[in-house]
Amino acid sequence: MELKEENLINIHNFLPHREPMLMVDYILELTPEKVITSFEITSDNIFVYNDHFVEAGLIEHSAQTSSSILGQSFFENPESNTKVIGFITNIKKIEVFGSPKVGDKIISKASLISKYENICQIFCETFLDNELLIRTEISLFIQEIES
Template sequence: MTDYILELTEEKVITSFKITEDNIFVSDNDFVEAGLIENLAQTCSSILGQSFFQNPNIETKVIGFITNIKKIEIFALPKVDDIIISKASLISQFENICNIFCETFLDDEILIRAEINLFIQEIKQ
């Protein structure tokens, strides 16, 4: 649930996402809380997930899970046609499990802030 990766390093990612009216997480023209959390999770997964895609000639499939939300604050909900920017920074990592601090903004307004744990693994074919 991201459109573009604007910046990606081993410890940080910034993504953008335009909210469309046909999005499953839109209700009454608002992008609901679950949508904000899903956007953060997919943004955060870029940090850990990039290690699975280092060889572009090999098709790789991965699956990821939020294993824990340590803290979450929701300040506002964006609307249809808004473009949100999500930023995530790695706090710690042990193998395929990581703890990440993340925030999403609409222009200069913070929408959500969270600290989450993610687990990602490759799906063997």
């Protein structure tokens, strides 16, 4: 997938995460039912060990990619000071097939399976070029917190 500057969506408008826990660089496509994200692995990432992005990093990246589907409803107005908190409530399935290295750019595609209020179940796959790295089915809970 070619990254075109004019098509990139600022991830900060859809996720509460910030450095060093932000594991998504860009949202390439976002609808109420699906999302596609990208992330470049850097040497200073907290989930890099021996120049590889470890499994915990892949899982966190999958969760952040997935949560942007549910999170978008909280961040419809980019000017607001909305604060949210989110949790992984269940991981139904994880299959890890590979580990990207420093300098690699991974692409994740997630789709909504089901949603009830602020809880959703999402299927996500992450790729390095055409190689499938991880497949997850994850449940998430997100809620707005009072300031």
